[in-house]
Amino acid sequence: MDFRINIATPNGTGSYTANRLLTKILLKNGIFCSSKNLFPSNIAGLPTWFNIRINKEKFTGFKKETNIYIGFNKKTYLSDLEDIGSDALVITNKDFKLSTSNKETIEIPIRELTKPLSESPSLRKLLSNLVYVGYCAKVLGCNKEKSIEVLKKDFLKKSEELFKLNTDAFLKGFDYQNETESEATFFKQEKAPQTLTTDFDETHLIDGNTASALGFLDGGASVVTWYPITPSSSLVENFEKIGRTLKSSKGITVLQCEDEISSAVAVLGAGWSGARAFTATSGPGLSLMQESIGLGYFSEVPMVIADVQRAGPSTGLPTRTAQGDLLTAHYSSHGDTLHPVLLPSSVQELYDDSFQSLNLAESLQTPIILLSDLDLGMNDWSTKALQRSNKVNRGQVVTSKQDDFKRYKLNKNLPERSLPRISDPSLSYFTRGSGHDEKGRYSENPEVYESKLTKLKNKVIKNKNLFPKDILKEENSEFSLIFYGSTTQIIKEVNALLGESISTYQIRSLPCDQKVYDFAKKYKFNFVLEQNRDGQMHKILKANSLNENFVSLTQFNGLPSTAEHFVFQIKTYLEKDS
Amino acid sequence: MSFSKLDYKGKNPSTLCKGCGHDGITASIVNAYHELQIPPQDIIKLSGIGCSSKIPNYFMDSSFGFNSIHGRMASLATGVHLSQPKAKLLGISGDGDTASIGLSGFLHMIRRNVPIIYIIADNGVYGLTKGQFSATSKSGDTLKSKQEQVFEEINSLLLALNTGCDFVARAFSGDQVQLKSIIQAASLHSGSAVINVISPCVAYGNHEGYSKNYSLNQEIKYDLNEIDIIPDPKEALLPKLNIKNLKPDYNHHSIESALKLLQSEQTTKALHTGIIYLNKNPKENLNQRLNKSAENKFDLENFGLSDEEFSSFLNNYKI
Numbered sequence: 003m004d005f006r007i008n009i010a011t012p013n014g015t016g017s018y019t020a021n022r023l024l025t026k027i028l029l030k031n032g033i034f035c036s037s038k039n040l041f042p043s044n045i046a047g048l049p050t051w052f053n054i055r056i057n058k059e060k061f062t063g064f065k066k067e068t069n070i071y072i073g074f075n076k077k078t079y080l081s082d083l084e085d086i087g088s089d090a091l092v093i094t095n096k097d098f099k100l101s102t103s104n105k106e107t108i109e110i111p112i113r114e115l116t117k118p119l120s121e122s123p124s125l126r127k128l129l130s131n132l133v134y135v136g137y138c139a140k141v142l143g144c145n146k147e148k149s150i151e152v153l154k155k156d157f158l159k160k161s162e163e164l165f166k167l168n169t170d171a172f173l174k175g176f177d178y179q180n181e182t183e184s185e186a187t188f189f190k191q192e193k194a195p196q197t198l199t200t201d202f203d204e205t206h207l208i209d210g211n212t213a214s215a216l217g218f219l220d221g222g223a224s225v226v227t228w229y230p231i232t233p234s235s236s237l238v239e240n241f242e243k244i245g246r247t248l249k250s251s252k253g254i255t256v257l258q259c260e261d262e263i264s265s266a267v268a269v270l271g272a273g274w275s276g277a278r279a280f281t282a283t284s285g286p287g288l289s290l291m292q293e294s295i296g297l298g299y300f301s302e303v304p305m306v307i308a309d310v311q312r313a314g315p316s317t318g319l320p321t322r323t324a325q326g327d328l329l330t331a332h333y334s335s336h337g338d339t340l341h342p343v344l345l346p347s348s349v350q351e352l353y354d355d356s357f358q359s360l361n362l363a364e365s366l367q368t369p370i371i372l373l374s375d376l377d378l379g380m381n382d383w384s385t386k387a388l389q390r391s392n393k394v395n396r397g398q399v400v401t402s403k404q405d406d407f408k409r410y411k412l413n414k415n416l417p418e419r420s421l422p423r424i425s426d427p428s429l430s431y432f433t434r435g436s437g438h439d440e441k442g443r444y445s446e447n448p449e450v451y452e453s454k455l456t457k458l459k460n461k462v463i464k465n466k467n468l469f470p471k472d473i474l475k476e477e478n479s480e481f482s483l484i485f486y487g488s489t490t491q492i493i494k495e496v497n498a499l500l501g502e503s504i505s506t507y508q509i510r511s512l513p514c515d516q517k518v519y520d521f522a523k524k525y526k527f528n529f530v531l532e533q534n535r536d537g538q539m540h541k542i543l544k545a546n547s548l549n550e551n552f553v554s555l556t557q558f559n560g561l562p563s564t565a566e567h568f569v570f571q572i573k574t575y576l577e578k579d580s
Numbered sequence: 581m582s583f584s585k586l587d588y589k590g591k592n593p594s595t596l597c598k599g600c601g602h603d604g605i606t607a608s609i610v611n612a613y614h615e616l617q618i619p620p621q622d623i624i625k626l627s628g629i630g631c632s633s634k635i636p637n638y639f640m641d642s643s644f645g646f647n648s649i650h651g652r653m654a655s656l657a658t659g660v661h662l663s664q665p666k667a668k669l670l671g672i673s674g675d676g677d678t679a680s681i682g683l684s685g686f687l688h689m690i691r692r693n694v695p696i697i698y699i700i701a702d703n704g705v706y707g708l709t710k711g712q713f714s715a716t717s718k719s720g721d722t723l724k725s726k727q728e729q730v731f732e733e734i735n736s737l738l739l740a741l742n743t744g745c746d747f748v749a750r751a752f753s754g755d756q757v758q759l760k761s762i763i764q765a766a767s768l769h770s771g772s773a774v775i776n777v778i779s780p781c782v783a784y785g786n787h788e789g790y791s792k793n794y795s796l797n798q799e800i801k802y803d804l805n806e807i808d809i810i811p812d813p814k815e816a817l818l819p820k821l822n823i824k825n826l827k828p829d830y831n832h833h834s835i836e837s838a839l840k841l842l843q844s845e846q847t848t849k850a851l852h853t854g855i856i857y858l859n860k861n862p863k864e865n866l867n868q869r870l871n872k873s874a875e876n877k878f879d880l881e882n883f884g885l886s887d888e889e890f891s892s893f894l895n896n897y898k899i
Contacts, residue, residue, distance in 0.1 A: 026899055029899040030899050152899070205898055205899055206894065206897045206898050206899065207897060207899055208897040212897070216890075216893060219884075219885060220884045220885050220890065221883070221884060222883030222884050224663075225659065225662045225663055227658070227659060227662070244893060248885055248889045248893070249886075249889065250884065250885050250886055250889060255662045255867075255870055257658070257662060257692075257866075257870070259655070259658075259688070260684055260685070260688040261684065263652065263655070263685075264652070264654075264655035264658070264684075264685055264688065265655075267648065267649070267652040267655035267656050267659065267685075268655050268656070268658045268659030268662065269659060270648070270656065270659060271626075271646070271655070271656040271657065271658065271659025271660040271661075271662075271663065272659040272660065272662050272663040273659075273663075274646060274659075274660070275624070275644075275659075275660045275663040275664045275667070276663055276664065277662065277663035277664075278883075279659065279662075279663070293649055294649065294652070297648060297649050301646075387894055387898075388894060390890060394883045394884060420644075421644075422624050422643075422644035422660075422664070422667065423621065423622065423624070423644070423664060423666075423667055427620070427621040427642040427643075428642075430621070430641065430642050430643060430644045430645075431644065431645075432625075432636070432637055432644075432645040432646075432647065433644070433645065433646040433647065434646075434647040435647070435648065435649055436647070443592075444637070
């Protein structure tokens with residue numbers, strides 16, 4: 003069974019908290035679901051749509067068709083309904099006094115139900131969200147006591163009063179359904195979610211930015227410099243918030259800088275002098291950081307940049323998702339560069355990669371870009387308890403006296419560095435972004451320059467064994483699917499919709515591994531699925547391919563990708579080919 | 581253990597033009613630190629890009645140094661300070677580096693009070709790109725090509741004062757003794773110490789009609805004070821700073837005096853040198869404001885969260 007609940011509200015009215023609560027209530031009641039919040043770049047008043055997908059197969063991708071529409075934004079109510087099939091159950095506020103031609107519309111008398119709860123109109127407005135949550139929970143077959151447990155966990159830690167008010171509002175909605183008749187038909191149908199109740203291991207609900215923050219904390223990041231930007235801000239805010247509450251991380255320093263240039267350079271300063279440091283940003287910030295990334299690359303200073311991608315170019319769609327920064331990340335800065343890019347696809351991978359990015363930055367002594375996106379970073383994901391399996395690796399640090407120390411040895415597989423005030427003064431060197439020899443001395447010598455650039459490339463390519471491993475599944479299929487990042491979330495569904503077992507290859511990092519080419523050789527077509535206009539991963543794959551047949555498939559409308567969209571593209575391509 | 585002058589002098593010969601004011605700055609730095617016997621390995625040398633930013637390459641080879649990118653030395657210093665709050669930072673920047681491309685970083689460093697001696701080697705021109713105006717040149721200045729500066733000057737010291745800098749000084753590279761003592765005074769300061777050094781460019785900014793030329797500044801230089809550093813005989817305490825006022829009615833502890841003085845220079849045409857402003861009650865530095873201990877954060881072993889912390893964190897996200 004497959005269900006999309008689409009909740010339309012104006013933003014800034016407390017609905018986000020309420021909608022998250024509904025997701026948790028469903029999960030608590032054994033109904034597997036995932037959520038995606040489509041919100042505007044605005045503080046208050048503009049329309050927002052919160053989507054919960056209930057799916058027995060645990061498909062978590064975005065779904066095009068709405069099955070239950072909760073219309074609590076008067077301004078979008080009628081236009082929303084134009085796009086929503088007439089089979090959908092519509093739940094709305096009776097006070098709107100708007101009629102529709104939908105088969106089944108339930109009008110909740112919000113004013114009447116919330117009036118006894120509070121004298122304050124603004125509080126009643128907040129509580130009206132809990133009324134539809136309660137109603138929806140009942141409609142979806144949730145158990146009252148189990149649902150209240152969720153409310154207890156969220157509100158009781160804040161105050162007894164808040165818990166009581168919200169529970170009362172929730173119950174107004176939950177109990178209201180019993181007094182009406184109209185609920186019947188929709189849920190008498192076979193698709194009633196009660197039948198979905200299953201056992202599953204996904205016992206936690208966590209957003210990607212928080213999982214990433216946890217990975218950085220656990221990996222020992224101690225200095226974070228940043229500049230606020232959607233959708234990455236909550237990564238740093240959560241890092242600081244969680245860090246303050248935990249004893250082992252009380253030494254962390256978080257500094258909000260004047261711009262992304264400054265935050266990137268400060269990360270270099272902190273990393274150069276021994277701290278594990280990172281910054282988090284999104285596309286516009288990554289653009290500003292380019293020169294600093296080049297400096298880190300050429301002078302071999304550890305640096306981690308977490309880019310939570312949004313739709314570009316320019317300001318683009320600040321609150322919509324994309325995978326459009328891949329090429330910018332991989333080849334950041336002028337001149338020849340090649341930066342390791344980590345491509346997590348789930349909260350577990352985000353946690354792991356955040357931790358590992360610190361290890362990689364210090365082992366390779368180079369900037370590492372951790373690329374997630376708004377879909378992954380800002381949405382809540384149902385997940386198993388996060389597993390810890392990472393160990394800290396600080397790379398090669400030399401501290402004791404040496405004669406003739408060479409900071410930039412050419413013949414070392416992994417670089418060695420010394421640290422100011424920690425290493426013996428005999429290991430001091432002068433760091434520079436200009437041409438330099440093995441000792442860091444200024445040099446314009448052609449051979450010295452050429453061998454330095456060659457070394458920097460090899461350093462990344464020859465140490466691919468340190469990167470997260472690609473994940474592949476080989477089947478007896480004619481074609482394959484290649485993908486990365488959040489697009490991975492829809493692959494199971496694409497496979498199911500195509501009705502056969504397809505070979506799949508999830509790229510976990512850049513530069514590409516030779517394995518992807520060995521894999522691709524076996525198939526007539528290798529569809530490369532991604533969320534940008536130009537097929538950026540496809541371009542990278544093509545650049546190094548001999549005769550593998552890579553076919554680019556893209557979705558770039560700012561919304562999380564849907565399986566339906568890619569399945570349609572694959573079918574169209576295969577039909578043309580036959 | 582004592583350090584010889586050679587420990588402070590660099591082995592790399594200066595590649596700046598013969599007679600460049602910046603070499604005078606190098607000499608003053610060497611003497612300042614040698615006299616105070618500050619161990620070179622305690623110093624971290626930082627710079628941006630430009631002729632000025634080459635200076636750290638010419639002294640104290642056993643200090644670590646980072647010659648970064650144009651205009652970003654202040655941000656680099658901020659990062660180093662966050663990582664190593666106890667490090668003594670010595671930053672050398674230029675007028676282009678500070679007053680143009682790096683102006684925002686410079687002011688934000690000051691407002692956060694990053695502890696650093698920030699020397700601006702100020703010659704009013706871009707030397708490495710062959711003699712364009714910088715933003716510290718004065719309206720009416722002319723280049724060798726007779727091109728005239730038609731825009732107003734950016735006064736980095738006025739900006740520093742207005743942004744809350746507790747230590748503001750000016751020097752002239754022709755007076756190495758005064759610059760030396762200013763650097764020594766700055767080394768006793770716990771926050772951002774900004775020293776603007778008029779340091780004539782012999783190649784592009786030393787002609788008549790150029791307000792930062794050597795002879796004019798030598799002539800209009802007016803010493804505000806005499807600075808004495810008296811070491812503690814038992815070497816247990818920081819040296820004592822003694823500032824003797826030379827200008828009648830001037831109070832280098834008064835921000836009003838300092839602002840008035842710098843603003844008056846447009847009419848007096850004097851170049852006031854020495855300590856222009858020193859806050860008697862210096863403000864907390866960046867690390868102190870974030871309520872951090874001054875401990876070094878570098879630790880090879882103790883990283884990450886305990887098992888209990890990890891599971892208690894996860895528990896918050898359990899359904």
